[in-house]
Amino acid sequence: MNAAVAAPGQPRRWIPTPLIGGAAAVHAGALAALAVSPATWPWAAGGVIASHGALAWAGLWPRSALLGHNWTTLPESAGASIAITIDDGPDPDVTPRMLDLLDAHSARATFFCIGERAREHPRIVEAIVARGHAVENHSQRHRHHFSLTGPGAMRREIDAAQTTLREITGVRPLFFRAPAGLRNPFLEPVLCGLGLHLASWTRRGFDTCTSDAALVAQRLLNGFAARDILLVHDGHAARDANGAPVALAALDTVLREAAHRGLATVTLREAIVG
Known part of the structure; x- marks a missing residue:
């Protein structure tokens, strides 16, 4: 991921990637589902576990941009x-x-x-x-x-x-x-x-x-x-x-x-x- 970004050197605003935003949405949805119907806990837990697995996998891939901007080639x-x-x-x-x-x-x-x-x-x-x-x-x-x-x-x-x-x-x-x-x-x-x-x-x-x-x-x-x-x-x-x-x-x-x-x-x- 080498799209145009702010030049290094100055603090900048953090913008969550789609993967991180999606994981946050899964957590929020799981909580909402449990509040409405506690019986849905297996599905809620499964979604949360899957989202954590995706985040962990992205962190184990050094060249990934799924967790944030990452220079893998020169511009x-x-x-x-x-x-x-x-x-x-x-x-x-x-x-x-x-x-x-x-x-x-x-x-x-x-x-x-x-x-x-x-x-x-x-x-x-x-x-x-x-x-x-x-x-x-x-x-x-x-x-x-x-x-x-x-x-x-x-x-x-x-x-x-x-x-x-x-x-x-x-x-x-x-x-x-x-x-x-x-x-x-x-x-x-x-x-x-x-x-x-x-x-x-x-x-x-x-x-x-x-x-x-x-x-x-x-x-x-x-x-x-x-x-x-x-x-x-x-x-x-x-x-x-x-x-x-x-x-x-x-x-x-x-x-x-x-x-x-x-x-x-x-x-x-x-x-x-x-």
């Missing part, structure tokens, strides 16, 4: 460009090597950093920005139960990362990526209040669980085209038989193919905000 104005996004860092071993690789290709990338890791390695985060890349919000602690938290806890987690990354870089993140891409209906209202936009990806290489760099590159290049948003990792990186992070070799292959096709690399900020 048409990006033209012949792609976005490389790099998650779960900074990592003291992998991130500097990834920065060197990007420099070698004259490429720019968007790093979705974890706040706690940024606190541990602030010089690396500073280097990311100094070398022309963007730093965005990937939560403060990257907890695996993030998608199970309520709006208050979710806001505190995201806002803590906002503060951490802004203090280190001097720049306020404009985009958020949920840990593992998983979320719930509370996320979009929180992002609206913080002036953040959700960004997922067009495709990913599963480079945290695959030790074959060629296979990771193949996944990233399957259907490769202008306006793609690709996902690799500097944190939690899987390694090949020689101990090398597979993301490095895979990203090298992708960047060579991008150059061959005449595709430029841009940060999400450049492509979406301008």
